[in-house]
Amino acid sequence: MTARYRIIPYSISEVKPGMEIGRMVLTQDDKVILSEGTILTESMIEGLRFWEIHSVFIKELSPSAEPALDFSIPETPLQKKFYAEYDKTVSNLKAYFDKMRFFKDVPLAMLRELANSSVEPLINANGVLNHIHMVRRQDDYTFHHSVNVAIISGVLGKWLGYTGTKLRDLILAGLLHDIGKTQIPLDILNKPGKLTEDEMEVMRLHTTRGYQLIRDVPGIPRGVVYGVFQHHERFDGSGYPLGVQGDKIHEYAKIIAVADIYDAMTSDRVYHRKVSPFTVVEMLVEEMFNKLDPEIGSVFLNNVRDYFVGNIVELSDGRQAEVIYLGQFMASRPIIVTENNEYIDLERRKSLSITKIVKA
Numbered sequence: 001m002t003a004r005y006r007i008i009p010y011s012i013s014e015v016k017p018g019m020e021i022g023r024m025v026l027t028q029d030d031k032v033i034l035s036e037g038t039i040l041t042e043s044m045i046e047g048l049r050f051w052e053i054h055s056v057f058i059k060e061l062s063p064s065a066e067p068a069l070d071f072s073i074p075e076t077p078l079q080k081k082f083y084a085e086y087d088k089t090v091s092n093l094k095a096y097f098d099k100m101r102f103f104k105d106v107p108l109a110m111l112r113e114l115a116n117s118s119v120e121p122l123i124n125a126n127g128v129l130n131h132i133h134m135v136r137r138q139d140d141y142t143f144h145h146s147v148n149v150a151i152i153s154g155v156l157g158k159w160l161g162y163t164g165t166k167l168r169d170l171i172l173a174g175l176l177h178d179i180g181k182t183q184i185p186l187d188i189l190n191k192p193g194k195l196t197e198d199e200m201e202v203m204r205l206h207t208t209r210g211y212q213l214i215r216d217v218p219g220i221p222r223g224v225v226y227g228v229f230q231h232h233e234r235f236d237g238s239g240y241p242l243g244v245q246g247d248k249i250h251e252y253a254k255i256i257a258v259a260d261i262y263d264a265m266t267s268d269r270v271y272h273r274k275v276s277p278f279t280v281v282e283m284l285v286e287e288m289f290n291k292l293d294p295e296i297g298s299v300f301l302n303n304v305r306d307y308f309v310g311n312i313v314e315l316s317d318g319r320q321a322e323v324i325y326l327g328q329f330m331a332s333r334p335i336i337v338t339e340n341n342e343y344i345d346l347e348r349r350k351s352l353s354i355t356k357i358v359k360a
């Protein structure tokens, strides 16, 4: 017979070292302090008092044959609301994109509505970038990716001071950036393995195809058209389709490029493993020096760093730890505190590294 567990709320005065956390513990502003499954130590209990957490959920063996509680609901109400709205946005976008594949007709009003009523509220959600990272996405990559890029572009736009129509247009451009993929044959788009050089060529056509699809749509903002057309152009001229550089690239396209790279790197993809955002930040720093607009890139990096503080990560020795401080660069080597309360500066302890995020 398998053991049955239950999850019981305990007040902080009652918890003891050795008890197991049954549901993750969050601060007021939604940062994770302890993840589910953590075994409490004296100093962690101290920490909980410090954070003014008054009660926690403890997982314990059920003494009787009471029905086991469902452990699959660690989401906070805030996260639940976010995921529900997010999933709805993804399936709406999928429906519009599927239609465009066959009818080549862009439902601008509906897409605008999606950007304004569904995506814009998401970018204002607390901890939005963490939520995106925790979203499970097995299939429908293009649609998840489009919604993510719209959200990340919007967040970055806000950090750059965008408001009102300008912000909404940027979000719309993010949502539509890969619209040209509706014109790429499905066997190439969904090919499970690596693409051949010829297939890559076809895939690269998606920026031009997207441009052709939307340029004559009545009422479409020019910035949106350029955002779509130029999102693979790079600051140093190494991008496509035209290889233009610097100021010749529209600002929306430069913002979308940052969002696109960040999301692609942090996603599960067919051929590369999901990379921790810590590593992605480091890779972005490298890209930033030549391929991305340095100003936009540094605004992104400076702000995104705040998101990582409070993340629970797994270390290369298997232990879990919380990120407590990130330096200016080398984001993959922050200062952490482990579950057994050891403070480690990963910048100095090169033998250890972060392998993944357990809870964001």
Ligand SMILES: [Fe+2]
Residues within 6 Å of the ligand: 177, 178, 206, 231, 232
């Ligand atoms: Fe693209």
